[in-house]
Amino acid sequence: MAESLFDQLKKSGLVNDQKAKQAQKAKGKAQFQQTKQHKAQKSAQKNAEAPNEIDDPVVKAAREKAERARQLNLERQQQQAKKAAQAEVRQIIETHRLSQYEGPLTYRFADDNKVKALEVNQETHQRLVSARVRIARFEGGYALIPAAAAAKVEQRDTDVLIPLPENEASVSKEDQDYYAQFEVPDDLMW
Numbered sequence: 441m442a443e444s445l446f447d448q449l450k451k452s453g454l455v456n457d458q459k460a461k462q463a464q465k466a467k468g469k470a471q472f473q474q475t476k477q478h479k480a481q482k483s484a485q486k487n488a489e490a491p492n493e494i495d496d497p498v499v500k501a502a503r504e505k506a507e508r509a510r511q512l513n514l515e516r517q518q519q520q521a522k523k524a525a526q527a528e529v530r531q532i533i534e535t536h537r538l539s540q541y542e543g544p545l546t547y548r549f550a551d552d553n554k555v556k557a558l559e560v561n562q563e564t565h566q567r568l569v570s571a572r573v574r575i576a577r578f579e580g581g582y583a584l585i586p587a588a589a590a591a592k593v594e595q596r597d598t599d600v601l602i603p604l605p606e607n608e609a610s611v612s613k614e615d616q617d618y619y620a621q622f623e624v625p626d627d628l629m630w
Contacts, residue, residue, distance in 0.1 A: 525596045533578050533600075536589035538564070549575060549602055558582065575602040 449455040455463075543561025547568050550556070558575070560568065564584065567573040574590035576583050577600050585593070593600055 529593050529596050529600055530578075532589055532592050532596075533576050533583050533585055536585045537578075538573065538584040538586070541584055549605070551577075551602055556582070558584075560584075571604055574604075576600050577602070 443451075446455065446460060450460070541560050541564040543559060543564065545560050545562060545565045547558045547560050547565055548555055549558070564573060568575070568584075572587050573584050574587060576585050576590070576593060582602070590601055
């Protein structure tokens with residue numbers, strides 16, 4: 441029988457066992473790399489030759505299902521964020537709510553195109569007129585809160601606050617200057 445090349449080299453003293461193992465290891469690595477490259481080339485050819493995966497009904501259904509799940513999750517997150525903002529608004533109003541503001545003066549304001557009225561004392565009336573106190577819708581009624589708390593509420597939900605009365609834009613600047621010379625008493629009651 442003929443001896444292998446390795447055996448012949450070993451007998452001649454050109455190769456020892458350690459070098460032989462290193463050579464076999466390097467040969468195995470090279471074969472592995474070739475196999476890996478070959479598989480990558482085959483898969484690239486297959487993808488190029490294969491029809492578009494979107495045409496596959498199973499893949500299309502799976503993608504649609506994932507998209508629906510993502511949309512539902514996004515809606516759920518938005519609802520949770522909205523609930524959290526409402527809870528924050530409620531807490532801000534409860535902690536900063538003014539008490540003992542009732543008095544003989546009537547402060548009228550518009551809410552949803554309806555005129556509403558609050559009975560307030562003189563100090564609160566002045567603070568409402570100067571916008572240092574704001575009115576907020578709260579638990580089916582109204583609550584008075586300081587302007588600083590109103591700014592926090594406005595950042596989270598603008599619909600809770602009653603809008604401030606707007607200045608008449610229809611009156612020209614000249615007319616405003618003319619009427620400014622006539623003093624209107626603050627205690628004018630209708």
